[in-house]
Amino acid sequence: MTLSAGEFAAEPVPTMVDEAQGPVAGxxxxxxxxxxxxxxxxAMIALFMIIFFVVIAIAAPILQALGVIDTxxxxxxxxxxxxxxxxxxxxxxxxxxxxGVEPQTGRDLFSRILLGITLDTxxxxxxxxxSVGLGVVLGLVAGFYRGAADWSIGRLIDLILAFPQLLMLIxxxxxxxxxxxDTGVPQGNPSKITYIIAVLGFFGWPYFARIxxxxxxxxxxxxxxxxxxxLGARRSRINFKELLPNLWAPILVYSSIVLPTYVSxxxxxxxxxxxIVPPTPTLGNLLQDSVNYATADPTYFxxxxxxxxxxxxxFNLFGDGLRDALDPRSDRAGGK
Amino acid sequence: MTEPLLRVxxxxxxxxxxxxxxxxxxxVVKAVDGVSLEVAGGETVGLVGESGCGKSTTGRTMLRALExxxxxxxxxxxxxxxxxxxxxxxxxxxMQMIFQDPFSSLNPRHTVGTILAAPFEIQxxxxxxxxxxxxxxxxxxxxxxxxHYNRYPHEFSGxxxxxxxxxxxxxxxxxxxxxxxxxxxxxVSIQAxxxxxxxxxxxxxxxxxxxVAHDLSVVRHISDRVAVMYLGKVMESATSDELYERPLHxxxxxxxxxxxxxDPVQQRAREKIVLQGxxxxxxxxxxxxxxxxxxxxxxxxxxxxxPAYAEHSPGHWVACHFPEDEQLAx
Numbered sequence: 001m002t003l004s005a006g007e008f009a010a011e012p013v014p015t016m017v018d019e020a021q022g023p024v025a026g027x028x029x030x031x032x033x034x035x036x037x038x039x040x041x042x043a044m045i046a047l048f049m050i051i052f053f054v055v056i057a058i059a060a061p062i063l064q065a066l067g068v069i070d071t072x073x074x075x076x077x078x079x080x081x082x083x084x085x086x087x088x089x090x091x092x093x094x095x096x097x098x099x100g101v102e103p104q105t106g107r108d109l110f111s112r113i114l115l116g117i118t119l120d121t122x123x124x125x126x127x128x129x130x131s132v133g134l135g136v137v138l139g140l141v142a143g144f145y146r147g148a149a150d151w152s153i154g155r156l157i158d159l160i161l162a163f164p165q166l167l168m169l170i171x172x173x174x175x176x177x178x179x180x181x182d183t184g185v186p187q188g189n190p191s192k193i194t195y196i197i198a199v200l201g202f203f204g205w206p207y208f209a210r211i212x213x214x215x216x217x218x219x220x221x222x223x224x225x226x227x228x229x230x231l232g233a234r235r236s237r238i239n240f241k242e243l244l245p246n247l248w249a250p251i252l253v254y255s256s257i258v259l260p261t262y263v264s265x266x267x268x269x270x271x272x273x274x275x276i277v278p279p280t281p282t283l284g285n286l287l288q289d290s291v292n293y294a295t296a297d298p299t300y301f302x303x304x305x306x307x308x309x310x311x312x313x314x315f316n317l318f319g320d321g322l323r324d325a326l327d328p329r330s331d332r333a334g335g336k
Numbered sequence: 337m338t339e340p341l342l343r344v345x346x347x348x349x350x351x352x353x354x355x356x357x358x359x360x361x362x363x364v365v366k367a368v369d370g371v372s373l374e375v376a377g378g379e380t381v382g383l384v385g386e387s388g389c390g391k392s393t394t395g396r397t398m399l400r401a402l403e404x405x406x407x408x409x410x411x412x413x414x415x416x417x418x419x420x421x422x423x424x425x426x427x428x429x430x431m432q433m434i435f436q437d438p439f440s441s442l443n444p445r446h447t448v449g450t451i452l453a454a455p456f457e458i459q460x461x462x463x464x465x466x467x468x469x470x471x472x473x474x475x476x477x478x479x480x481x482x483x484h485y486n487r488y489p490h491e492f493s494g495x496x497x498x499x500x501x502x503x504x505x506x507x508x509x510x511x512x513x514x515x516x517x518x519x520x521x522x523x524v525s526i527q528a529x530x531x532x533x534x535x536x537x538x539x540x541x542x543x544x545x546x547x548v549a550h551d552l553s554v555v556r557h558i559s560d561r562v563a564v565m566y567l568g569k570v571m572e573s574a575t576s577d578e579l580y581e582r583p584l585h586x587x588x589x590x591x592x593x594x595x596x597x598x599d600p601v602q603q604r605a606r607e608k609i610v611l612q613g614x615x616x617x618x619x620x621x622x623x624x625x626x627x628x629x630x631x632x633x634x635x636x637x638x639x640x641x642x643p644a645y646a647e648h649s650p651g652h653w654v655a656c657h658f659p660e661d662e663q664l665a666x
Contacts, residue, residue, distance in 0.1 A: 028488055029445060223441035227504065230401055230433045231458045232425035241454075245445035 033249075036325040043321020049314035057121040060114040071115050072279055075106030099303045103293050109300065112281035113307055119282045120311070123197055124262035128255050130201025132208055136251060139212025140239060144220060150213070157206040165203050173274040189280045196269055196276075200262050208254050212247060219246055249326040256319035260312040267308055283308045339413050340374040341544050342398065342431075342512055347371045347407035349390075349397045353619065363619040367393040369568035370407075372645070377511065380538065380545040382559030382576065384552060384591070388615055390568040392436075395514040395548045399431050400424060411512075429459055432505035436517040438497035442489040448475070448500055449485040455507035474503040479533060495526035502533065506541075514546045519554060531558055552595045556580050561651075564588045567618055567626040570645060574652040584648055584659035587627050625657065633658055 037043055063069045099110040142153040173195065180198075181191045219225065220243065228242050263283075269275040270284025278285055286304040294301045349368040367390040375381050383391045396402045398409055400416065409417045416427060435441035442451055452471040456463060463470035472482035478499040489497055498518060505513050515534065519527040535558060537543060549555050555562055556576050563573035564587065572585040583589045590609040597603040611630045616622055622629045628638035637657055645655040 027491070028447070029490070223435040223437055224443040226401065227433070227435060227441055227501070228454065228458075230399070230428060231455050231504075231508070232428035233454070233458045237458065242443055245443070248445075 033325045037321055040321045040324065043318055043325070046314045046317035046321065049310065050318055053117060053121065053311055053314065056114055057118045060118040064111070064115060069111035069114055070108055071111045071281055072107065075101055075108075077106070100297075100299050102289070103297055103300060107279075109286075109303055112286060113283070113304055116281040116283045116286055116304065117307065117311065119193075119276065119280065120263050120266050120284070120308075123193060123200075123266050124259050126197045127200035127204060127262045128259045130197065131204030131258065132251060132255050134201070134205035135208030135254075136212055136247065138205065139209035140216055140243065140247075142209065143213040143216025144235075144239060144243070146217075153209065153213075157209060160203060160206045163203075165199075169199055169269060170272060170274050189276050192274075192276050196266060200265055204258060204262070208258075211250055211254060215247055215250055216243060219243055253319060253323040253326060256315060256322050260315035260319075263315070264308065264312055283311075341377040341412060342373075342375040342546075343408075343410040344371060344373045344394075344398050345408040345410075347373075347394065347397060347409065348405040349393050349402055350405045365617075365619045366568050366621060367618060368397055368404075369618075369621070371565070371568070371570050373398070373563060373570065373573075375512065375544050375546055377544055378538065378542040379560045380547055380558055382555035382562040383546060383548045383565060384550060384555050384562060385565035386550060386591075386615065388618070389565045390618070391548045391550075391565045392516050394565065395433075395516050395546055398546070399433060399514055400427075401433065425459075428510075429461075429508045430510050431512045431514070432508060432510040434498075434501050434505050434513055434515040434518045437521050438494050438501055439489075439521070441501050442497055444489055447486050447488055448480075448492075451489070451500060452503055452507060455504060459508055461508065470507075474507055477506065477537075478503040479529075493526075494522050495529060498522060498526075498530050499533065502530075502537070506537065509541075510543065512544045512546070514548065516548050517550070518547075520549060520551065527554065534558065552580075552591060564591065567616065567621055569626055569655065570653075571627065571656070572652075572654040578652055582652075584652065584654040585627075585656050586631050586633055586658075586660065589660060590632075625655070 037047075060069065064071060097108050097110060099108075099113065101107060102109055102112070138153050142150040177191050177195045180194050181187045185191045185194050225238060225242055228238050233242070266275060266282060267284030267287060270282050271288045273288070275284050276282050278289065283304045287301070287308070290297070290301040290304065347368055348366070348370055351365040351367055353363050353365055369390070371390075371394050373381065373394075383394060385391045393402065397404050400409065400419075404417065407417070408415060411427065411430065416424075419427070446454075449468070449471055452474055453467050455461070456467045456470065468485070472485060475482045475484060480496060480499055480503070484492075489500070492500065498521075501518075518534070519530050522530060531554065534545065538545065545558070547555060547558055559576045561573060562576045562579045564571045564579070564585065566587050572579065572583065572588050574582075574584075579588065580592065583592055586609075590611050593606065593609045597606065609632060613630050616626070616629055622639070624640050625631070625634070625638045625643050628634040631638065635657070641657070643655045643657045645653055648654045648659055
C-alpha cells in the first residue's frame with residue numbers, strides 16, 4: 001500500500017475572490033427573474049395592460065362617486081322603438097356615451113363596463129387570495145408534517161375535487177346566499193358577492209395545495225433544511241424562513257394563472273343567473289343581458305365581451321411570462 | 337486518552353419500510369446495526385465504506401439528527417441519547433455538521449449574510465461587534481472575501497459553497513463536526529483545498545471531526561483513526577497508518593486493493609481482490625458475518641457465528657473469524 005499522504009497537498013490555488021469585479025453586489029434570484037421578465041416583450045405588454053386595468057378598477061368607483069361616470073341614470077330619451085333599442089348607430093355611440101347605451105334602460109355602457117371591471121377584479125383578487133392562502137397553508141402542513149396531516153388533507157382534496165362544483169354552485173346558491181345574509185351580510189348583491197368569492201376560493205385551493213405539497217416534499221429533503229434543523233431551528237422558522245421563500249415562485253405563477261379564470265368564472269356565474277344582478281354591473285351580467293340583443297345591438301355584446309377577453313388574455317400572457325422568468329428550466333422556455 | 341468527546345455504544349438505526357395501504361409485510365432496513373465508536377477531542381475519525389453501508393446514517397444518528405433505534409450516545413461524558421428537544425437545541429452549539437452537496441445545503445433564496453447569520457439568531461449568540469462583523473470574520477476564516485456578504489449561493493462555485501457550509505458549521509464554535517462526504521461532490525483540485533481548510537481549522541481550534549467518505553485516500557490523509565463499515569456494522573478500526581499498512585479484515589483489504597495506486601508499475605503488479613456479487617439488502621442481512629457472502633475466505637463458521645468486534649492488537653479492532661495476518665502465519 002503506497003497511498004502517499006502527499007497526494008492531497010494542494011497545488012497553488014488561484015485566489016477565490018474575483019478581484020476584478022470591484023464592489024460585490026449580489027444579484028438575487030428575484031432580480032435575475034425580473035431582468036428575464038423585462039426581456040420578454042409579450043409579458044411586458046401584458047403587464048402594462050394589467051396595470052391599465054388595475055388603474056381602471058381602482059378609479060371607476062372614485063369616478064362614479066365624483067359623477068364623472070354614471071352607471072345608474074336611466075336615459076329613456078336615448079332608446080326608441082318597440083324593442084327600446086338605442087338611438088343612433090353602433091348602439092347609440094356619442095360623445096357623452098362613448099360605447100353607447102344599454103337597450104331598454106339607456107344606461108351608459110362605458111360607465112357600466114368600467115365599474116364591472118372593478119367588481120370582477122375585486123372578486124377575482126379576493127378569491128385568489130383565499131384559494132392561494134388556503135393552498136399554501138394546507139400544502140405546507142401536508143408536505144412538512146406528512147403522516148396523518150398529509151393523509152387527512154389529501155382525502156379532503158379528493159373529496160372537494162370529486163364534488164360537482166358547478167351543480168352545487170347553481171343548486172345550492174339560493175340556500176347558501178340566504179345563510180350568508182343571515183350572518184349579517186347585507187341582502188342581495190353583497191351576499192351574492194360573498195357567496196361567489198367563498199365558492200371560488202373554497203374550490204380553488206386543492207389544486208394549489210397539491211402543487212405546494214409536492215414542492216415542500218422535495219424542498220424538505222434538501223440539505224439546507226437539515227442544516228437549519230442541525231442549528232437547532234424550530235419548525236416555524238424552517239417553515240417560514242427556509243421553505244416559504246422558495247415557494248414564492250409557484251405562488252406568484254399560480255396566482256397569475258387562476259386570477260383570470262376567476263374573472264371568467266364570475267362572468268359565467270352571472271351568465272348562469274347565480275351571480276350579481278343589475279343594476280350593479282359586472283362583465284358577466286352585462287354579457288348575459290346583451291345576448292338578448294346580439295343581432296340587433298352588437299356593440300352592447302362586443303364591448304363587455306372584448307373587455308373580458310382582453311383582461312383574461314393579459315393575465316394569462318403575464319402568467320406565462322412570469323413562469324418562464326421564475327422557472328427558466330420549464331419546458332416552454334426551452335422549447336421556443 | 338481520558339474521557340472521549342463522543343462515545344457511541346451499540347448504535348442502531350433501523351428504518352421501517354412501509355408497504356402499501358393494504359399490504360402487511362413490513363420489513364426493516366438495518367442501516368446502522370450496532371456501531372461502537374469513540375472520538376477524542378481534537379482528533380479526526382474517518383468512516384469509510386461503500387455506498388449504502390450506513391456511514392452517513394451513522395454520522396447523522398450520532399448527532400441525533402436522526403433518532404437512534406437503540407444504543408447509547410455520550411457527548412463529553414454525558415448521555416445524550418434521550419435528551420429532549422430543547423436540550424438538543426442547546427447541544428447544537430457543541431456539535432455541527434457539514435453536508436455532502438454544497439448545491440442543496442444552502443438555501444438558494446438567502447444571501448450568504450443571511451445564511452451565516454442564522455446560527456447566531458437561532459442559537460441566540462451575542463457577537464461582540466455585531467453579527468455582521470462576526471459573519472465577515474467567518475467568511476475570511478474560510479478563505480472567502482467578506483465582500484461576499486450580500487451574494488447569493490448560485491453566484492459561487494461548488495468549492496466556495498462548501499466553504500460557506502463550513503463557515504456555517506463553525507459559527508457556533510462547536511467542538512465536534514460530522515463531515516458527511518464533504519468533498520465527494522467537488523472536483524479533485526477543489527477537494528484538496530477543502531481538506532486543507534478543514535485541517536487548518538482543526539489545528540487552530542482543536543475541533544474534532546468525524547469524516548464520512550468513500551474515498552480511501554482522502555480519509556487516510558485527514559484521519560487519525562479510521563473505521564471501515566459494511567452493511568451497518570464496523571468491520572475494522574485502527575489508526576489510519578495501521579489500517580492502511582496492515583489491514584486485517586478481508587473487506588478492508590478488498591477496498592484498499594480497489595483504490596488505484598499512483599505508481600502504474602506497482603498498480604499493475606498488485607494483486608487485485610475483486611469482490612463478487614452485490615451488496616446484500618440491509619433489510620435482510622446474511623446470517624453470521626454480514627460480509628461472508630462476498631468474502632473470499634468465508635468458511636462454514638462465518639455463516640453460523642457472528643464474529644465479535646474485538647481488539648486484535650492494541651488499538652486495532654476487527655470483526656472477523658480469520659483476520660488476514662493469521663491467515664498468512666498459518
